[in-house]
Amino acid sequence: METYDAVVIGSGINGLVAAAELGLAGWSVAVIERNQRIGGFIDSAERTRQGFVHDTYSSWHPLFISSDAYRVLGESLRSYGLKYRNVDDGPLTGSIASNHASIAYRSPERTADGFASPRNSVAYLAMLEQMSNRAKTVFGALGSELRSLRGAKLLPEALLSHGPAGVEMLARDAVTSGRSFLRSRFDGQEVDQLWAPWLLHAGLSPDSASGGLMIPVLALLLHSHGLPVVAGGADNFIAAFTGLLDELGVVVMTGRTAKSIRVAEGELTEVRTDADPVGARRAVLASVTPQALYGTLLKGIPVPRQIRTDAARFRYGRAAMQIHVALDRPLKWADARFQDVPLVHLSDGSPSTGVACAQADAGMLPAVPTVVVGRQHLLDPTRVPDGKGSLWLQLQEVPWRPEADAAGKIPVNGTWSPATTTAYVDRVLDRIDAFAPGTKQNVLKTDAITPVDLAKANPNAVNGDPYGGSTELDQSWLWRPLASAGNHATVVPSVWHIGASTHPGAGLGGGSGHIVAQTLIASRQRRSLF
Incomplete structure (x- = not known):
């Protein structure tokens, strides 16, 4: 059995940050990832047509470039080709509705x-x-x-x-x-x-x-930090991490599923997988949900009853959906002020977004969804062929199981069937066409990623929630992941909980991975002094 100082379960942003920082500090590290690729919700591909590079899930990196993790890792990642394209002094974001529009620069x-x-x-x-x-x-x-x-x-x-x-x-x-x-x-x-x-x-x-x-x-x-996107597509972010991890000797095991964490006589020993076990001398960092940690990985290990109860009742938030669109020509807003705005919300603010959230929470397809319209090619023209356009559409107010349509027009049966998905994509495109006439007739191809697809791609996106659990106040800050277990250090010695389900929550800052990595490094340095 191969044994390492630390074993990281999961290779999303927090797992990557933790593995890289520990590797830089001289730790031997292994990363166990169930998928065939690392990166979690960071990826890009030609999902519609050749030459159109779409960021599959997340895209904008202000949290990362402003993070403590980037201060530690940025120079190394740049040496492996990480580059950003950003807004310098122009329009940044805006919102459009039928009666008003607002822009931030x-x-x-x-x-x-x-x-x-x-x-x-x-x-x-x-x-x-x-x-x-x-x-x-x-x-x-x-x-x-x-x-x-x-x-x-x-x-x-x-x-x-x-x-x-x-x-x-x-x-x-x-x-x-x-x-x-x-x-x-x-x-x-x-x-x-x-x-x-x-x-x-x-x-x-x-x-x-x-x-x-x-x-x-x-x-x-x-x-302060704009809306940076990775030059050439988000997959280049993963390529930079791959190069750095390889340099540091971090062993990445893709296509492996962690089944349990073994502790013998109070001492951490190994992570059991669907293949060979992986030994851990100093720490296991699990980037998973509380239910996966306490209900699966630590299932046979004594843990206070309240923690298991709280973990079982950990709540997930609204589901999300992504739509990628290849256009025969660039999008043209009717309001010319928005022509160079890279990220636009179709919303009148709290009124329509609040209603859409309530409808999704009630299991309905929102009648007037808030549509996030991203155009990364405005910052990085290499994303599309000359003269073409693309749309990165995000919908953060959809139900996991659509039980009704708030507009009463789309037949639903509690699933994201092809018919339901196609009809909802059409509603979204109609929303855009109302403010950018002619958009629908210029669509070359669409690619929809439903909540079910999100959950299949990432086991932490339970019920299609990309944020690793509800971020309501009672499940954030001191109480994330759990009111009874608000630290990254678990009650099991040398087992640490990281990822979107833990403080400071979701996003591309790598916060929990950085916090735990630096805590472990500092602890080892203190021990070496004595």
């Missing part, structure tokens, strides 16, 4: 100048300034093991920085919904329309608690 000042209300212009820059002042506290919490000495220091440091009243207001925003936060800060719908749909990218709805904190976090993140 890379420049906060230019964005504020575009608001119709002078009060909103002032309030917008004030919101960003306030978030900048809170950044050390908020991003410190997102990047820390909260139930640790470092996490315990965050509150006194925050009190020193912001004062009791400032900490109270921060806490208030953290339990406020995005809709309420935006109503309290701004007049009308223009700022709400711009940023409320972005809450979907955090797994939230406009009416979810913590939206009042995430709105300024997302706004500051995008203004």
Whole structure:
């Protein structure tokens, strides 16, 4: 049996970050991945027609380029060809509805100048300034093991920085919904329309608690770091990691499924797979859901009953869907201001997005879905043949099992049948065509990835939820993954829990992988001193 210092189960962004950081620190590492390729929801391919490169799942990397993981790994990844294409000073994102449209630029000042209300212009820059002042506290919490000495220091440091009243207001925003936060800060719908749909990218709805904190976090993140995409397609991100892991001697075992973690006499020994076991001397890092960790991998190992109960009741969020479109010519918005905007939401903000979320939660196909329209080729022209266009469409308000159609037009039977999928794709394209006339007649081919397809591609996307579990407040921060197990260190010695189901949650920041890797490295360094 081959034995390594650390065994990482799962090769999504957190597994890759952890394996690379441990490898850089001199650890011997093995990665076990059930699929034939590494990367989880990071991939690209010519999914429609030859010459059209589509990012299959995730695409935009502001979280990664702003992360602690990138500060550790960035130089090495760039040496293996990782390059980004980004917005420099132009339009960044926007939202379109029948009665209004709103655009954000890379420049906060230019964005504020575009608001119709002078009060909103002032309030917008004030919101960003306030978030900048809170950044050390908020991003410190997102990047820390909260139930640790470092996490315990965050509150006194925050009190020193912001004062009791400032900490109270921060806490208030953290339990406020995005809709309420935006109503309290701004007049009308223009700022709400711009940023409320972005809450979907955090797994939230406009009416979810913590939206009042995430709105300024997302706004500051995008203004500061833009919307970078990987040059040539997201698969080049995986290629860079593959080169780095190979250099570090990390052994990647694809097509292998981890079955259980074995502990003998209180000591970690091995990970049993559907092939040979893999020995672990120091740590196992499992990038899985709580149900997979406690219900499968640690099934035969003593664990407190409350943890198993909480894991069994871990909740998953709304399902999602991706649609890739090859166009005979580039998309042309009726509103010319949006022509160079790389990511657009079709939404009027909290009203329509809130309704669509409620409909999906009720098991219905939304009548007026929020459509995320991405055009990576605006930043990276190599993604499409000359004179052509493509669309990266994301739908974050769909049911796992469609039991009804909110518009009463699409027959459903509780499954994503080919007929249901085709009809819903048509509804989405009709939504786009209303704001970019002629789009449908220029469609060369579409490729739909349903919630069922997402769940098949990634075992952590239970019920088609790409965020590894509901991100509602009671299942986030201190209470992620579980109220009874809020740390990455589990009650089983040397077994660590990472991935989207753990703090700080989903996204491409690699946060949990970085936190655990650096904790293990620091622990080993401390032991070596004595």
